[in-house]
Amino acid sequence: MPSHLTTLNNGQTIPAIGLGTWQSKPNEVARAVEYALKAGYRHIDCAWAYGNEKEVGEGLRASGVPREEVFITSKLWGTYHRRVEECLDQTLANLGTTYLDLYLVHWPIAMNPNGNHPVMPMRPNGNRDIDESWDLIDTWKGMEAMVKKGKVKAIGASNFSQKVLERILPTAEIIPAVNQLEIHLYNPQLELLDYLKSKGIVPQAYSPLGSTNSPLLTDESATEIAKKRGLKSTSDVLLGYLLAKDIIVLPKSVTPSRIESNLTGALEAHSVLTPEDIKILDGVAAGGKQKRFIMPPWGIDLGFDNWPVPTK
Numbered sequence: 039m040p041s042h043l044t045t046l047n048n049g050q051t052i053p054a055i056g057l058g059t060w061q062s063k064p065n066e067v068a069r070a071v072e073y074a075l076k077a078g079y080r081h082i083d084c085a086w087a088y089g090n091e092k093e094v095g096e097g098l099r100a101s102g103v104p105r106e107e108v109f110i111t112s113k114l115w116g117t118y119h120r121r122v123e124e125c126l127d128q129t130l131a132n133l134g135t136t137y138l139d140l141y142l143v144h145w146p147i148a149m150n151p152n153g154n155h156p157v158m159p160m161r162p163n164g165n166r167d168i169d170e171s172w173d174l175i176d177t178w179k180g181m182e183a184m185v186k187k188g189k190v191k192a193i194g195a196s197n198f199s200q201k202v203l204e205r206i207l208p209t210a211e212i213i214p215a216v217n218q219l220e221i222h223l224y225n226p227q228l229e230l231l232d233y234l235k236s237k238g239i240v241p242q243a244y245s246p247l248g249s250t251n252s253p254l255l256t257d258e259s260a261t262e263i264a265k266k267r268g269l270k271s272t273s274d275v276l277l278g279y280l281l282a283k284d285i286i287v288l289p290k291s292v293t294p295s296r297i298e299s300n301l302t303g304a305l306e307a308h309s310v311l312t313p314e315d316i317k318i319l320d321g322v323a324a325g326g327k328q329k330r331f332i333m334p335p336w337g338i339d340l341g342f343d344n345w346p347v348p349t350k
Contacts (some may be wrong), residue, residue, distance in 0.1 A: 044286055046215040047238040048192050052109050054281055055304055056081030058290030060088055066292040071097025077298045083288045085113035085144055086125055091132035111140040113196055119148035119172055122180030126189055141190040142218055146202045147336055148172040165337030178206045200233045201341030218242040223254050223276055223322050224329040242286040247276055249331040259322050267310045278307020279319045
């Protein structure tokens, strides 16, 4: 059962439900991708930094689904902001494809490419080792070059606040197609969503169900709405709520039953949730439950609300 489609600002369509692969172990992710594609998913979300793209590629091939029927996203890592094409070429080789449907800047921060670690260079104080001489505008130019070369169909942002987007938009030849963010019941980012809509940038939600042992799955408001609407689980409401707000959702799982239920449950919830339900869910975080799960120690101000004060 294919998920419904969202249209990007370049006219391309993207399935509104994708399989997330972050923290999926190498010996699990190939089977998860294979199963998801056989179950009806047509959108796989990857990243160079996840370290499992070879296995994702194995799952793609094992599924038997033709490459051109699958929307594949990956992301440029921070130590490669000066070498966009080099990072992309590694991803393409790992996945076993000649192009990506969407390529994102994973975080809007360049890290020292010659630091003490190839993926996560650190400073003595525990913050990430940031390449302060590099300008994000030049990263975006490198991304645009990949579209012009035909290696990616669309480019976008990830973890970009309004402040960061306003850094690149004045000189951008290509407006980001999407902005992938931590969006869920407890971190709805309502103001940023309004801004993205005004710019024609589609929001994507990573960790839409929260993190491991997430409190979202037992939230009283979402659970009550699930019961009222005859839905099988609270997670259906959590995903359907985002879909109803035109947000692409990327739930991660390696469990076949959960992979399937995330797809069917989200679509069912999307079809039965009412405007009143959405209004109630929009107010949950503001009622005292605002919470982020993903907050790397960048040591600089990213321009997000509810982010820890940076320490030098």
